[in-house]
Amino acid sequence: MTMHSWMALAPLLFFQTAGVSMLRPHAVDFAVIVIYFVMVLGIGFYLKRFTKSGEDFFLAGRGMSSWVAGLSFMSANLGSLELMGWAAAAYEYGILAAHWYWIGAIPAMLFLAIVMMPFYYISKTHSVPGYLQLRFDRATSGLSAVCFAVMTILMSGVNMFAMAVVMKVFLGWNLHFSIWVSSIVVAIYVAAGGLFSAIFNEVVQFFLIWFGALLIPIIGLIEAHGWSGMVARIHANFPGQDFTHLWRGLGHFGSNPMGVNWVGIVFGLGMVTSMGYWTTDFLVVQRVMSAKDLRSAKMAPVIASFFKMAIPFIVILPGLLCLAVLPVHLVPQSVMQAGEYSYNAVLPLMLGRYCGPGLLGLGITALIAGFMAGMAGNVSAFATVWTYDLYRPFMRKNETDSHYVKMGRWSSILGVLVSIGAAYAAMNFASIMDYVQALFSFFIAPLFGTVVLGMLWKRVTAKGAFWGLLAGTLTSVSIFLSMKFDPRTIGVFALYPKAQALAQDVYQALWAGIVCAVVTVAVSSFTRPREERELVGLVYGCTEIPSEGKYAVWQRPIFWAGVSLAAFLVLQWIFW
Amino acid sequence: MGEKPQNRRALGGNPPRQVAVDVEDNPAGGKMLPVWFFVGFIFLVYGILILITGLTELHHPPHTVLARELHPTVWWGALLTAVGGFFIYGFGPWRRT
Numbered sequence: 001m002t003m004h005s006w007m008a009l010a011p012l013l014f015f016q017t018a019g020v021s022m023l024r025p026h027a028v029d030f031a032v033i034v035i036y037f038v039m040v041l042g043i044g045f046y047l048k049r050f051t052k053s054g055e056d057f058f059l060a061g062r063g064m065s066s067w068v069a070g071l072s073f074m075s076a077n078l079g080s081l082e083l084m085g086w087a088a089a090a091y092e093y094g095i096l097a098a099h100w101y102w103i104g105a106i107p108a109m110l111f112l113a114i115v116m117m118p119f120y121y122i123s124k125t126h127s128v129p130g131y132l133q134l135r136f137d138r139a140t141s142g143l144s145a146v147c148f149a150v151m152t153i154l155m156s157g158v159n160m161f162a163m164a165v166v167m168k169v170f171l172g173w174n175l176h177f178s179i180w181v182s183s184i185v186v187a188i189y190v191a192a193g194g195l196f197s198a199i200f201n202e203v204v205q206f207f208l209i210w211f212g213a214l215l216i217p218i219i220g221l222i223e224a225h226g227w228s229g230m231v232a233r234i235h236a237n238f239p240g241q242d243f244t245h246l247w248r249g250l251g252h253f254g255s256n257p258m259g260v261n262w263v264g265i266v267f268g269l270g271m272v273t274s275m276g277y278w279t280t281d282f283l284v285v286q287r288v289m290s291a292k293d294l295r296s297a298k299m300a301p302v303i304a305s306f307f308k309m310a311i312p313f314i315v316i317l318p319g320l321l322c323l324a325v326l327p328v329h330l331v332p333q334s335v336m337q338a339g340e341y342s343y344n345a346v347l348p349l350m351l352g353r354y355c356g357p358g359l360l361g362l363g364i365t366a367l368i369a370g371f372m373a374g375m376a377g378n379v380s381a382f383a384t385v386w387t388y389d390l391y392r393p394f395m396r397k398n399e400t401d402s403h404y405v406k407m408g409r410w411s412s413i414l415g416v417l418v419s420i421g422a423a424y425a426a427m428n429f430a431s432i433m434d435y436v437q438a439l440f441s442f443f444i445a446p447l448f449g450t451v452v453l454g455m456l457w458k459r460v461t462a463k464g465a466f467w468g469l470l471a472g473t474l475t476s477v478s479i480f481l482s483m484k485f486d487p488r489t490i491g492v493f494a495l496y497p498k499a500q501a502l503a504q505d506v507y508q509a510l511w512a513g514i515v516c517a518v519v520t521v522a523v524s525s526f527t528r529p530r531e532e533r534e535l536v537g538l539v540y541g542c543t544e545i546p547s548e549g550k551y552a553v554w555q556r557p558i559f560w561a562g563v564s565l566a567a568f569l570v571l572q573w574i575f576w
Numbered sequence: 577m578g579e580k581p582q583n584r585r586a587l588g589g590n591p592p593r594q595v596a597v598d599v600e601d602n603p604a605g606g607k608m609l610p611v612w613f614f615v616g617f618i619f620l621v622y623g624i625l626i627l628i629t630g631l632t633e634l635h636h637p638p639h640t641v642l643a644r645e646l647h648p649t650v651w652w653g654a655l656l657t658a659v660g661g662f663f664i665y666g667f668g669p670w671r672r673t
Contacts, residue, residue: 068611
């Protein structure tokens with residue numbers, strides 16, 4: 001779940017929860033779901049015996065191939081709310097929602113692979129806060145670690161509650177049952193096998209998500225008589241509205257349903273928000289750090305970028321197909337009447353439309369797999385940051401490796417318990433979710449400024465990094481609160497008074513990133529930098545990046561990054 | 577300068593063990609099955625289950641759109657079975673030498 005998509009998905013949590021479930025699973029569907037749970041637990045127990053050292057538990061032995069690391073990287077991002085929320089966004093905004101998969105992901109993933117990964121990998125750190133400690137000091141690292149640990153575990157709880165609500169609405173399941181069963185399963189397999197287990201399950205989940213969701217666009221396109229038939233039907237159903245062009249409506253704020261222009265999408269989304277998420281959110285970066293060598297670590301995000309480009313096929317296309325083939329119009333959650341469906345029902349409606357017994361179970365399993373992959377990602381990242389970036393440097397410095405592994409296992413279980421607490425808090429105080437999701441986004445955009453400046457410019461000092469990070473975070477918080485409590489300021493910060501939530505997010509991130517960069521540079525200019533020899537392995541210009549000359553051209557990450565970038569540009573041109 | 581390498585070790589800077597988890601040995605626990613085997617296993621189980629479901633309802637398909645014309649349960653079950661079989665054949669314990 002990308003943090004920017006979270007902001008858009010808050011309404012998902014307020015489904016109408018009438019007693020009737022939307023989908024009617026059969027015995028075979030339940031069998032499919034039960035087999036899934038047995039399988040993930042089995043993988044966890046199987047991998048426990050391979051998880052002995054801290055390197056095994058926290059970084060999966062640093063032995064993953066580029067494909068495994070890449071698919072796991074992708075899967076940790078593919079939460080169930082990601083699937084449902086963006087299908088809903090596609091119904092509401094049309095293909096504009098695909099920007100969050102393309103310009104809002106691909107350049108950042110390639111930047112991580114080619115520019116940033118060498119430093120993460122060569123410094124041999126366990127985590128992003130760990131890198132900040134090496135590059136700057138304990139204060140910056142501690143600030144980053146505390147924010148990440150708290151936010152990731154709260155996000156996990158919110159995600160858990162959201163999933164339970166989805167299961168209740170669609171399947172009629174009891175909220176407590178969903179929360180406890182899914183949490184206990186995740187706690188067992190992560191505590192048993194650590195990152196090994198999380199990554200193995202994420203790869204399995206990745207395939208399940210694809211094969212569970214892929215039938216909808218395939219049968220949908222057959223029903224709509226292909227892409228052109230679908231577009232024709234959308235025009236017939238919604239005359240005068242443009243749902244099928246990516247860039248054509250972004251010349252002006254008022255000419256698209258999102259209330260954003262190309263500056264916000266290119267700079268706010270493409271250069272700050274997505275860069276922040278994909279390059280500094282440890283939840284996803286941890287997967288790449290587990291790669292067996294630098295070339296694999298660079299290839300993993302490149303491989304993932306191809307799949308990320310394809311995900312709109314199973315997420316955005318169902319939303320567009322819903323616009324084309326459904327006989328009824330969906331409505332915003334806020335104005336929904338009895339007998340109507342909100343935008344958030346896109347994916348369940350399409351599942352029910354095309355998937356009979358067995359296939360329905362597979363589709364529901366895809367949603368559960370998405371949820372569990374996201375939660376396991378949060379828990380394993382939390383365990384690493386807690387153990388290596390907070391517990392070890394600030395509490396118990398000189399313990400044995402086995403002590404830290406034990407702490408990792410216990411902190412995984414503790415993380416799940418805190419997540420459950422957060423889920424119950426969210427159940428009782430729905431507005432908490434808004435703030436938790438917002439808090440996460442406060443930190444990521446400025447963190448990117450701090451990390452990337454620190455990596456690329458040796459003049460950045462520890463004080464500059466700390467104050468830049470703090471100033472950027474406070475800017476983000478201030479703008480969020482300002483726009484929330486005084487909507488008149490939306491016009492000031494998002495540059496358009498009718499900017500929707502997604503448009504507000506990208507401008508909030510843009511301002512936070514700018515403030516972080518300006519303060520970092522300004523403070524660094526007046527403080528003393530570290531000696532160049534201390535920055536070897538940490539900063540561009542002071543580090544020798546291993547040559548890839550020994551590989552054939554087609555084996556080099558830069559070659560495939562170029563192919564990915566070209567494919568990305570072709571997609572922009574096709575759907576312009 | 578003298579402190580830096582120490583700090584890095586403290587942060588977990590051990591050299592990578594190069595164990596290539598998806599295909600190779602793991603010194604800690606012997607041979608580890610590749611992740612692709614697990615993918616194949618669950619796909620094969622799902623494929624057989626869904627294929628059987630599709631075949632049993634061949635003459636009275638569910639009331640979903642295009643089910644009567646396309647029989648998606650049958651061919652999706654067959655596809656999952658084939659993919660699962662391929663992964664199991666290619667990555668099962670018998671393939672490791």
